[in-house]
Amino acid sequence: MKPDVGVVIVTYNRLNLLKITLCKVLAQTFNNTEVLVVDNNSTDGTRDYLDSLSKVSKLLLTENMGPAGGFYEGIKYFTEKSDVKYVWLMDDDFFPFKSCLETLVTSVDTNTMVFPYIREKDFISRRDPGWWGVLIPISIIKKVGYPMKELFFWTEDSEYLLHRIRGQYKYKAKWVSAAKGVHFTKRETNHRPPWKFYYETRNMLYMRLFEREITMRRSLKLVKSWMKLLGSILLKENNKNEKLKMFFRGTKDGIQRKLGKKVDPVSGQYY
Numbered sequence: 001m002k003p004d005v006g007v008v009i010v011t012y013n014r015l016n017l018l019k020i021t022l023c024k025v026l027a028q029t030f031n032n033t034e035v036l037v038v039d040n041n042s043t044d045g046t047r048d049y050l051d052s053l054s055k056v057s058k059l060l061l062t063e064n065m066g067p068a069g070g071f072y073e074g075i076k077y078f079t080e081k082s083d084v085k086y087v088w089l090m091d092d093d094f095f096p097f098k099s100c101l102e103t104l105v106t107s108v109d110t111n112t113m114v115f116p117y118i119r120e121k122d123f124i125s126r127r128d129p130g131w132w133g134v135l136i137p138i139s140i141i142k143k144v145g146y147p148m149k150e151l152f153f154w155t156e157d158s159e160y161l162l163h164r165i166r167g168q169y170k171y172k173a174k175w176v177s178a179a180k181g182v183h184f185t186k187r188e189t190n191h192r193p194p195w196k197f198y199y200e201t202r203n204m205l206y207m208r209l210f211e212r213e214i215t216m217r218r219s220l221k222l223v224k225s226w227m228k229l230l231g232s233i234l235l236k237e238n239n240k241n242e243k244l245k246m247f248f249r250g251t252k253d254g255i256q257r258k259l260g261k262k263v264d265p266v267s268g269q270y271y
Contacts, residue, residue: 003034005101006084008074010067010131011092012040015049017184018092025090026055030102034084038074040064064265065149067091067131068156072149079141086135094132096181103179104135112172113140113165116179121186127175129161132183136165144169150259153196155203163211190238195263198246198253198270201229202262205254226251242268 036057113136115129147160
C-alpha cells in the first residue's frame with residue numbers, strides 16, 4: 001500500500017532527541033506513512049544510528065544546510081519522488097502524542113494545512129504552525145513551492161507557513177486542538193552562541209524589509225524588534241562583543257539582502 005503521508009524529520013547533532021521523536025512517530029495510530037530523516041551532516045553518531053534502522057528512509061546531506069535547507073530537501077523529496085498526499089513536518093525535538101497524526105489527517109483538506117496543539121517545555125502553548133507537526137497537502141506545496149533554503153536558520157518556517165502559504169496564497173491554517181504534541185527545547189539566555197544572533201537579525205530585517213508590505217505600523221515594529229534584540233544582548237547576554245559583532249553583521253547583510261549560509265555554526269566563521 002502506498003503511503004498517504006510523508007514524514008520529514010530534520011536533525012543535526014541531537015541524537016538523543018531524535019531517538020525519542022522517531023519512537024513517537026513510528027508508534028502513531030495512523031501508520032500509512034513513509035518516515036524520512038534528513039540529517040544535516042551530524043557528527044554525533046546519528047548516521048551510524050540511522051544505518052541501523054530498516055523502517056526509516058534517510059537523506060544524508062553532505063553539509064549542514066540548517067533547518068531551511070533540511071526542510072527544503074525533505075519536502076522536495078516527497079513532492080518529486082513520491083505519491084504521498086500530505087507531508088508531516090517536524091524538528092527532532094517534537095514529540096507527538098500517539099494519535100496526533102490520525103487526528104490531523106481527519107481534519108485536513110486540499111486547501112488547508114493543519115497543525116496540533118503544542119506545549120513547550122516551559123508549558124507555553126503555541127497556536128501558529130511551525131516545524132512542530134504541521135501537516136500540509138502536497139497540492140498546496142505544488143502551488144507555493146519549497147521553503148527558502150537561503151535563510152539557513154531562523155524565520156524560515158514563518159516565511160513558508162505564515163507569510164507565503166497563508167499570507168500570499170491565502171490557504172487556510174487550521175489549529176487542531178485535539179491533536180497534541182510537546183516541543184521539548186526552549187530558548188534560554190546565555191545559551192545561544194553568537195552565530196544565532198547573526199541569522200536572527202539578518203533574516204528578521206530581510207523578511208520585514210523585502211518580503212512583506214512596508215507600512216508605518218510594521219516599520220515601527222521592525223525598529224522595536226531590532227532595538228529589543230540589541231538590548232537583550234547588552235543587558236542579558238554573556239560574550240557580548242562576539243554577539244554584538246554578529247548582530248551588526250546580520251543588520252548589514254539583512255539590509256543588503258545577502259542571504260545564504262554566511263556564518264558556520266561549528267567554527268563561528270563568517271564567510
